[in-house]
Amino acid sequence: xxxxxxxxxxxxxxxxxxxxxxxxxxxxxxxxxxxxxxxxxxxxxxxxxxxxxxxxxxxxxxxxxxxxxxxxxxxxxxxxxxxxxxxxxxxxxxxxxxxxxxxxxxxxxxxxxxxxxxxxxxxxxxxxxxxxxxxxxxxxxxxxxxxxxxxxxxxxxxxxxxxxxxxxxxxxxxxxxxxxxxxxxxxxxxxxxxxxxxxxxxxxxxxxxxxxxxxxxxxxxxxxxxxxxxxxxxxxxxxxxxxxxxxxxxxxxxxxxxxxxxxxxxxxxx
Amino acid sequence: xxxxxxxxxxxxxxxxxxxxxxxxxxxxxxxxxxxxxxxxxxxxxxxxxxxxxxxxxxxxxxxxxxxxxxxxxxxxxxxxxxxxxxxxxxxxxxxxxxxxxxxxxxxxxxxxxxxxxxxxxxxxxxxxxxxxxxxxxxxxxxxxxxxxxxxxxxxxxxxxxxxxxxxxxxxxxxxxxxxxxxxxxxxxxxxxxxxxxxxxxxxxxxxxxxxxxxxxxxxxxxxxxxxxxxxxxxxxxxxxxxxxxxxxxxxxxxxxxxxxxxxxxxxxxxxxxxxxxxxxxxxxxxxxxxxxxxxxxxxxxxxxxxxxxxxxxxxxxxxxxxxxxxxxxxxxxxxxxxxxxxxxxxxxxxxxxxxxxx
Numbered sequence: 001x002x003x004x005x006x007x008x009x010x011x012x013x014x015x016x017x018x019x020x021x022x023x024x025x026x027x028x029x030x031x032x033x034x035x036x037x038x039x040x041x042x043x044x045x046x047x048x049x050x051x052x053x054x055x056x057x058x059x060x061x062x063x064x065x066x067x068x069x070x071x072x073x074x075x076x077x078x079x080x081x082x083x084x085x086x087x088x089x090x091x092x093x094x095x096x097x098x099x100x101x102x103x104x105x106x107x108x109x110x111x112x113x114x115x116x117x118x119x120x121x122x123x124x125x126x127x128x129x130x131x132x133x134x135x136x137x138x139x140x141x142x143x144x145x146x147x148x149x150x151x152x153x154x155x156x157x158x159x160x161x162x163x164x165x166x167x168x169x170x171x172x173x174x175x176x177x178x179x180x181x182x183x184x185x186x187x188x189x190x191x192x193x194x195x196x197x198x199x200x201x202x203x204x205x206x207x208x209x210x211x212x213x214x215x216x217x218x219x220x221x222x223x224x225x226x227x228x229x230x231x232x233x234x235x236x237x238x239x240x241x242x243x244x245x246x247x248x249x250x251x252x253x254x255x256x257x258x259x260x261x262x263x264x265x266x267x268x269x270x
Numbered sequence: 271x272x273x274x275x276x277x278x279x280x281x282x283x284x285x286x287x288x289x290x291x292x293x294x295x296x297x298x299x300x301x302x303x304x305x306x307x308x309x310x311x312x313x314x315x316x317x318x319x320x321x322x323x324x325x326x327x328x329x330x331x332x333x334x335x336x337x338x339x340x341x342x343x344x345x346x347x348x349x350x351x352x353x354x355x356x357x358x359x360x361x362x363x364x365x366x367x368x369x370x371x372x373x374x375x376x377x378x379x380x381x382x383x384x385x386x387x388x389x390x391x392x393x394x395x396x397x398x399x400x401x402x403x404x405x406x407x408x409x410x411x412x413x414x415x416x417x418x419x420x421x422x423x424x425x426x427x428x429x430x431x432x433x434x435x436x437x438x439x440x441x442x443x444x445x446x447x448x449x450x451x452x453x454x455x456x457x458x459x460x461x462x463x464x465x466x467x468x469x470x471x472x473x474x475x476x477x478x479x480x481x482x483x484x485x486x487x488x489x490x491x492x493x494x495x496x497x498x499x500x501x502x503x504x505x506x507x508x509x510x511x512x513x514x515x516x517x518x519x520x521x522x523x524x525x526x527x528x529x530x531x532x533x534x535x536x537x538x539x540x541x542x543x544x545x546x547x548x549x550x551x552x553x554x555x556x557x558x559x560x561x562x563x564x565x566x567x568x569x570x571x572x573x574x575x576x577x578x579x580x581x582x583x584x585x586x587x588x589x590x591x592x593x594x595x596x597x598x599x600x601x602x603x604x605x606x607x608x609x610x611x612x613x614x615x616x617x618x619x620x621x622x623x624x625x626x627x628x
Contacts, residue, residue: 161483161501165562165574176563177570177579177590203565205499205526210490211482233362235370269318269392 057122061130064123068104077134089199090137091128096195098124100188110179111202138198145218146190148225155223158216162207170232170240171224176203186228190221312401320393330393337386344378351375466626470619472521473504474600480525480549480610481505483518489525490608494547497566500525502549504612520620522552523600524562525610528569532583539585542601544610549600550586553621554578556593571597594623 066075072083079085086093097103101115119127132139160169166182168174173184180203185193194217200206212220238245320327351371357364409417425431460468479488483501486508494500502523510517530546542548550571554561559575569583578591586597598620601613619627 157484165560174574176565177568177572180565182563200497200566203567205564205566206495206497208493208495208498210493211498211500230362231366233366235366265388265392268316269320269397 057126057129058133059130060123061126061128064119064127065130068118069127072105077131086131086134088135088137089131091132091140092138092195093199093201094128094131095124095140096192096199096201098127100192102201111181114183138195141191141194141198141214141217145214146194146221148190148218148222150215150219150222152219152223152226154216155219155221155226158212159220159223162212163220166204168240168242170227170237172237172240185224188224190225193221193224194218312399315399318393318397321397327394330389334386334390334394337382337389341379341382341386344375344380344382346375348372348375348379466624469520469621469624469627472615472620473507473517474521474523474612474615476612476614477605478612479505479605480523480602480612481507483522484508488609491544491547491604491610492608494525494527494610496527496529496546498525498527499562499564499566501552501562520553522560523549524552524564524571525549526564526566526569526582528583532569534584536585539599539601541603542599542613544602544604547602547610548582549602549610549612550580550582551598551600551616551620553597554593555588555595555597555622556591558621561597 065073065077069077069083069086072080073086074080074083077086094103097112098119099117101117102112104118105112106115117124128140131137159167159171166174166176167185168182171185173182175181182204188196196204197207197212197217197220198209207217209217232240238249320330348371351368351374355364355367355371357368430437459465480500480502481488481504483503486503486505488505489500489502502525503518504521507514507518507521525547526549527545527547533543533546533548535543552560552562554573554575556573556576556578559573561571561573561578561580563572563574564570564582565572569581570589571580571582571586573579573591573593576592578593579589580586580593580597581589585599588594588596598616598618600616602610603613605611
């Protein structure tokens, strides 16, 4: 076969004509080179554009920071007596604290509580970009880690070991010392749960990626979403608080019903 | 017998008979005060509406049989619900519907019978008031003599007092009978092992690596960033074939990293931590709940069962609650590859006090 082709090619060269596919090949190479070069130039301009955009949001974030946060955290976010330094806390910490309304703090108390968010999404992002630009820290997690596409049973085991002692096994929250509490997790978005694990807001310990890997964090979020979506098979949860709520219910309503029945049985009929 | 021979015949209110019985009754040790106020007698009988008004009586009757019919409906509904809401798929929602509707049916079935019966008794059954006079606690002489007679006859007929060999062997058999239970229950306790030893020691020994719960992945000192809390098991725990949970229950450890300047360590424990990383037993010294509610800013550890609080920065001493002793500290170090290892076992028994604990 090869021999045949070669001989055929040789005979054509003799005639002085090019291979009919040569033009096609030449055009393809030409197009490829120009296309590639254009693409290279194009991406470099695109990344330059995003960099400019990031730079502008950083500047916007700095203005927002100086107007809203610097009173406690200091002009350069280096911290004051009233608030900790934010250098190196990363974009994730800002997105969690500001995105859940915990910051800016309304008043001093045992802990900063969730309240209506004070900024638009773009402003939160700008603040996060500004703080992230001050020093390296955890960034906002990617969507595939927070959308609940993991293994709920693995997440449940990890949640029971690492989280349930404070947040309750059903994520209903619980009390800590001196007025502090671990909040309920039923209305918290996956992104904010992930960010809380990475950054350890307030008194929550940090669960870094070497303690709970990003995939394990995704599984924990999956478990929490499963608990939210599947109602308790046992019926009325009574706040999922376990023996406290259930005991109170049975003492008041169960014993109350027994007392009422006893009174009715022994009362004289009229 | 003597005082209570009304034989079910209800006396209508009769003050004189009550007075008579008062005279007969033996005062016993009761203190009879001189100025006791006079017995006002019984409240006059008040007739029920169902006795006075035939319409109301009819109504009550209807209520009672309606309740009994409701009970039938409830029972049939429970059977129907069992078939209508089966637990066939793997969906937990099915369990909820199944138990809910069967429960509603059974509740109706039982409650309606109860309510019907009580209402019947209260509204429709004969409403005569009667007085049963309280009798003496002591039986009459004839009754007592008859009782003694019964024992005498039984003793004679059975030969219980005469055939002493039979009697004593029976008593012996009854004494020996519970012994198998004692031996069987003793078998549930640890065999060939001293429980005090078991309670005093855990799996930790010199060189055991600290590993993540539940995966058993060994932890490097550099993994533990500031403010972290790691739930830790011995690295070789997952290799155990038997008694894994028993060992885990004793060896569970909480690993935390604080700023070294926040740690106030006892001088004799100065080398038990590594660069602000400390490891403490997770088993509460009160009654053994897992203490793991760690607050990274205040460095307090809270036990969720009885609110004991331990101060991690101050060698886990008790600052609140019923616990009496600080949490035992696991001395840790770092091996040549950078992994955290135990220097030894805990130097004191973990968990709550026990009798032989020194």
